[in-house]
Amino acid sequence: MKMFRITAILSLGVMLILLIYAGNYYKSLRETPVDNQIKDRKVLRILAPYENTANSKMLKDIANQYSNIKNNPRVEIEFISKNDFKKEICMNLDQDQLADLILCDNSIMPALINLNVLRDISTYIDETSLESHYYLEQWNNTxxxxxxxxxxxxxxxxVLIWNKNLFRKNNVAVPITWDDLKTAARKAEEVGINGIGIAARQPEEITAFFIQMLYTTGGSIREINGDGGMKVFELIDYLKRNKLIPEECINWNQLDLTNNFIDGEIAMMINSLSALSVIKESDIDFEVGVAAVPYEKKENYMFHGKNIGISITADYEASIKFLNYVTQKSIVKQIAEETEIIPAQVDVDYNFEKDGYVVSKEFIQKQKEHGIAKSSLNSWFDISAAISDGVYQLISETNPSIKNIADTMQDRVRIAIIDN
Incomplete structure (x- = not known):
């Protein structure tokens, strides 16, 4: 009897082992192909600066769409702060760990080329005739x-983005010139509401703003302490001294600026057009207007935005395939629609009116036909640091010397240009 129980227990144990083995075997039959597919699938890495939720979502959407196409690699995006962009690039370059594709502010690309980060794609541009789909000035930084x-x-x-309700309430006209801007800021301000805001914390952002204003004076980045540059300093100083611009804007990036506008703490702001994508996702209780940035001497339309390039360590074939995808007209339009910007290609249209933001066709046409590149200088990191420090000093100090700030800034910019 005892022997029978032992035999029965052993038989039951063997059966359990066989059942477990069979279950694992059939499970492996079901899972191994998928696991192997995921494991063996190529990964295409993209490095991009983080800006706001809408921009990040747009990139993720495109990455997921591309990844879900049969036989395509899985696209992974690494978002980093704009402040850490150069450090991250240099560190990855030293460690031979560059991403396959790099998305960057167009003004930064010449500096990345100078650092030997990006690969020559001239043959690809020639073979695809991509150049004809963009305005000539857009290529300057590439x-x-x-x-x-x-x-x-x-x-x-x-662009200039303003609170329509506040403007109507205070009978404020949309500013066209700098004098108009000063008047509008004075009339629009109320208790707890500054007349105008800018983003002055991040070097590339405040430098882009400064150059946007500088070029309307007829000035040049090589003559920051000339008449044009001094006029920009005087405008910023005027807005600060009259408390039309909040001093804390030295701690704001573009997203902070947009959020303060949404919260009704500033009547208008000079910001990137893509700020509209953040506003669109918010629960604002006022109407929003959009127009060209006011000018001093002449209108200025600049090609602010992003460029994309292939790193020197990239999987070139896979990266080119991704570029083919993102330069399709349907994808170019999708990028514009999701981020509320102008399509990068000249032959792709996007109607802003359906979103309630009436960006005039005249503005878009002038932007495309008269737009100029911010800079094609390969010392942009040093230049933006110099300009950023100068603007910070101007806004934060009680009685700054505009001439000393301008002279110091010009010396640093000149050295940066010569050294590179």
Missing amino acids: RSDGKYYGIPFTCDPY
Whole structure:
């Protein structure tokens, strides 16, 4: 009897082992192909600066769409702060760990080319005839010594965005010139509401704003302490001294600026057009207006936005395939629609009116036909640091010397240009 129980227990144990083995075997039959597919699938890595939720979502949407196409690699996006962009690039370059594709502010691309981060894609540009789909000025920051290292990805110009309700309440006209801007800021301000706001914390952002204003004076980045540059300093100083601009804007990036506008703490702002995508997702209780940035001497339309390039360590074939995808007209339009910007390609249209933001066709046409590149200087990191420090000093100090700030800034910019 005892022997029978032992035999029965052993038999039951063997049966359990066989059942477990069979279950694992059939499970492995079901899962192994999928696991192997995921494990063996290529990964395409993209490095991009973080800006706001809408921009990040747009990139993720495109990455997921591309990844879900049969036989395509899985696209992974690494978002980093704009403040850490150069450090991250240099560190990855030293460690031979660059992402396959790099998305960056178009003004930064010449500096990345100079650092030997990006690969020459001239043959690809020639073979695809991509150049004809963009305005000539858009390519300025992608080239060096006649070679192409990137492609325009977005067209995100600086604009004036204002609170229509507040303007109507205080009988404020939309400013066209700097004098108009001063008047509008004075009339629109109320208790707890500043007349105007800018983003002055992040070097690339405040430098883009400064140059946007500088070029309307007829000034040049090589003559910051000249008449044009002094007029920009005087405008900022005027807005600060009259408390029309909040001093805490030195701690704001573009997203902070937009959120303060949404919260009704500023009547208008000079910001990237893509700020509309953040406003669109908010629960604002007022109407929003959009127009060209006011000018001093002449209108200025600049090609602010992003470029995309292939790193020198990239999987070139896979990266080119991704560029083919994102330069399709349908994807270019999707990028514009999701981020409320102007399509980067000249032959792609997007109607802003359906979103309630009436960006005039005249503005878009002028932007495309008269837009100029911010800079094609490969010392942009040093230049933006110099300009950012100067603007910070101007806004934060009680009685700053505009001339001393301008002279110091010009010396630093001149050295940066010469050294590079």
